[in-house]
Amino acid sequence: MGLLARVLRAALTPRSLNRSQTLVVAERLSAATHLVASLELLARGEDRKPGGVNDWSISRQNIRHRGVTAQRFFDVVSGPRASAALHVARAASAAFLLAPTDRWRKGRLIANAVVAGTSIGTFPGQLYGTDGSDQASFLVQAAATVARSSRQPRVADAALWFLGLQSTLNYTASGWVKMVSPTWRSGRALPGVMRTVTYGHQGAWQLAERFPRSAKTVGHAVLAMECLFPVVLATRGRLAPAFVGSAAAFHLANAGLMGLGRFVGAFCAMHPALLYVTDPRRRSPGAAGESPRNDAFPAVAGALAAATLTGAVVAQARRGREVRRGHPGQRRIETRAGNVLAYLPENLGQDGPVIFFESALAATDLHWDWLRRVLSPRFPTVVYQRAGYGASEYRGARPFTLASAAEDFVDLVGHVAADRPVVIVGHSLGGYIAMRSGELLGDRVLGVVLVDSSHPGELDRSPRQAGGAAMLDSTLRLMAPSMRLGLGPLLQVPQSFGHLPADVRQPALTQYRDARLWSAAHREWQATRADFAAFDGQLPKLRARVLVLSAGSTLKDDPVQADLHRELGQAGSGATHQVVDGADHDTIITREDFANQTADHIRAFVLNVTGGRREGSDR
Structure with missing residues (x-):
């Protein structure tokens, strides 16, 4: 009982890094994703040449609805040479963020801004070879840019709150989308995914077929973790370590079984922010004179969301x-x-x-x-x-x-x-x-x-x-x-x-x-x-x-x-x-x-x- 009590106490105790440490860890996890993505795309330069899967003369059809100005901008940055230059800049900036340059605020601000900006420029021309990890890591780098743009702690706290709420939204939306599917509700999803050519894993599929009840339990556990993720915010951080740990384990399993390695860095980069904003201890002055966490962002965001939702419902009726x-x-x-x-x-x-x-x-x-x-x-x-x-x-x-x-x-x-x-x-x-x-x-x-x-x-x-x-x-x-x-x-x-x-x-x-x-x-x-x-x-x-x-x-x-x-x-x-x-x-x-x-x-x-x-x- 003593061991079980200690495990439960560890799982239910709010914990987080301080503000500066949280920001650095988030930056580095996300930067690793950008670095790997750019190196992979640079290694496949033939994809951007005529006839390649990312041939811009073909891919540009995807932005025809965005207007003349956007089309001209992306025409400039999406050619083979320009695209390669942007990826080199992104990779170099991501490497800088991974280096021990924590005290150079302006340098990290510029690096974050370059990574975020080049991600915008390269995305339309790299539809094949990118995935949800690129979008998640872009949000992290954009939030880090905002946090580094000011010396005011409340600005950094607002950026970290954004990442914490975004992480919660990611898992919740993913869970309820799965909940709509009868395949996920019945427990058949895990064997089905493991059997596919794109994401399948023969060994995992064989285990799921051999132990269907266990496979069903794992599938339902994923659903429960994602659908119930908002309780992290509702329980004042007590369940944050358990849910964040479960989510990290989920991404690591996906990396090993499904080849989604970049998802680990991209989505786990938001986890430090979530632990930070749910830790009740950060509301009061901490060690080394760190100022209390500013919690104005969720209140303002909630009010804006409510007003936006009300306006959207009225517009829908009209x-x-x-x-x-x-x-x-x-x-x-x-x-x-x-x-x-x-x-x-x-x-x-x-x-x-x-x-x-x-x-x-x-x-x-x-x-x-x-x-x-x-x-x-x-x-x-x-x-x-x-x-x-x-x-x-x-x-x-x-x-x-x-x-x-x-x-x-x-x-x-x-x-x-x-x-x-x-x-x-x-x-x-x-x-x-x-x-x-x-x-x-x-x-x-x-x-x-x-x-x-x-x-x-x-x-x-x-x-x-x-x-x-x-x-x-x-x-x-x-x-x-x-x-x-x-x-x-x-x-x-x-x-x-x-x-x-x-x-x-x-x-x-x-x-x-x-x-x-x-x-x-x-x-x-x-x-x-x-x-x-x-x-x-x-x-x-x-x-x-x-x-x-x-x-x-x-x-x-x-x-x-x-x-x-x-x-x-x-x-x-x-x-x-x-x-x-x-x-x-x-x-x-x-x-x-x-x-x-x-x-x-x-x-x-x-x-x-x-x-x-x-x-x-x-x-």
């Missing part, structure tokens, strides 16, 4: 009202299921079949804008929003299924097109829903256009799709609650939004940040997984002709899609298959040049199925 008002010219109908569908008809007085557009999962109706602008002057068109998206309403009279989505669409066609023939254009999941709808409508459908469409067998036959499905499930569970909390402005804007017509980008983004879109997407995804799991190999039968449009990048990245797309075409009375070279799953309709190619294929297809002039004879 955003929701704006989305529900809809676009000018939109109309609404109520389906037999009680749902309300908002739709935008154009040129309905024009002769010929009415073209209906069926959107992808978690997409806005404005994703079709390039195609709508090209096709509506020539044909009657209708762009609509499925139940729950945008200005449409899902009233939940019965459980949502893909069959009920198709029935809603049939009601829309009957209301808008009466007895006129129709052509259905569907993108991604919208393509499969278009097939389901086309089967119900029978001879009324002259043609179905499947734009990089989903196939109900893709989760079984495509490892790439199966892998993405698990991640998508966890993501969609979190999105709607996050949007309701007003976190929409933090949502990363997909690159495809930057390709949309300038006048619809903001309305599309407003929809994308609306909680209702993500609730609808999660509901549809659950229905999709159930539908695809029950797939018996029989696709919907269409009496109409089918045009299959594949994005070139889709076929290149996932060769299984070629067979899936060919099978989709065979579901109709005749099929044409076209590939839009260079386009990916989104840009095939959202980027003007690819969208124009897609529109040309659709125009020629519609003229063909209606007996009109063939492709090339009319625009």
Whole structure:
């Protein structure tokens, strides 16, 4: 009992270094991460040359949405020579911080600033070869720069409080994201990770398979440690050594088993700050006349966070009202299921079949804008929003299924097109829903256009799709609650939004940040997984002709899609298959040049199925 009492006393006793020591240890742990990262990237100089994985002429596409000034800046610093120079400067500064230069405040200030600044400059051009450790160590170095910029202890304390709170947030967010996953909750996550090619470890996987209860216990212990991490702050430091020690052991285990060595220095660099700010002894004058810790930062940060959250929730409510008002010219109908569908008809007085557009999962109706602008002057068109998206309403009279989505669409066609023939254009999941709808409508459908469409067998036959499905499930569970909390402005804007017509980008983004879109997407995804799991190999039968449009990048990245797309075409009375070279799953309709190619294929297809002039004879 005496030994157990001493162990418990040691684990529950607040402990920390003094202010100066804490700052130095944090700097050095983080600097080690930067030094290793830069040396690794310098050793792989071929990656930055033409054709390399970090070829800037290709990587710069990732910053197209950041504005002209940012693009010019990163063009200057991301070339092979400039990038190498920045890494040399970062490595040299990190080495200086690791050296015994503790008393040279100005020198360490400059070194911290160089490491932080060069990290900003190099990151966009080094997406392959960087990871979360780079971001964490950047925060440490930036905070250290602030702490070194003043001789006032309260400035250093504010910087250390920032790191302590950031560390707590890192673990808490990571834990609750895992908690959403049924794989983590069931205890299957650890064996699954250890079996992967990227992070797997054969010995650990074999042990997890041999001792499943132990593996489950370890997985649940990780969840508990991360989800409960805020108790470090709530218990006045008593549990800080235990939690910080557990987190450090977790990172060391990941380094040994998964090769995540840089995570040790990056995330453990925040631990000294967390121990310092939770140690109650630091509130009073310490040895050698050290001034008491200043605890103003968490109070100020908490007040600002509360004010920001309140403003974000108010903004989210306003955003929701704006989305529900809809676009000018939109109309609404109520389906037999009680749902309300908002739709935008154009040129309905024009002769010929009415073209209906069926959107992808978690997409806005404005994703079709390039195609709508090209096709509506020539044909009657209708762009609509499925139940729950945008200005449409899902009233939940019965459980949502893909069959009920198709029935809603049939009601829309009957209301808008009466007895006129129709052509259905569907993108991604919208393509499969278009097939389901086309089967119900029978001879009324002259043609179905499947734009990089989903196939109900893709989760079984495509490892790439199966892998993405698990991640998508966890993501969609979190999105709607996050949007309701007003976190929409933090949502990363997909690159495809930057390709949309300038006048619809903001309305599309407003929809994308609306909680209702993500609730609808999660509901549809659950229905999709159930539908695809029950797939018996029989696709919907269409009496109409089918045009299959594949994005070139889709076929290149996932060769299984070629067979899936060919099978989709065979579901109709005749099929044409076209590939839009260079386009990916989104840009095939959202980027003007690819969208124009897609529109040309659709125009020629519609003229063909209606007996009109063939492709090339009319625009």
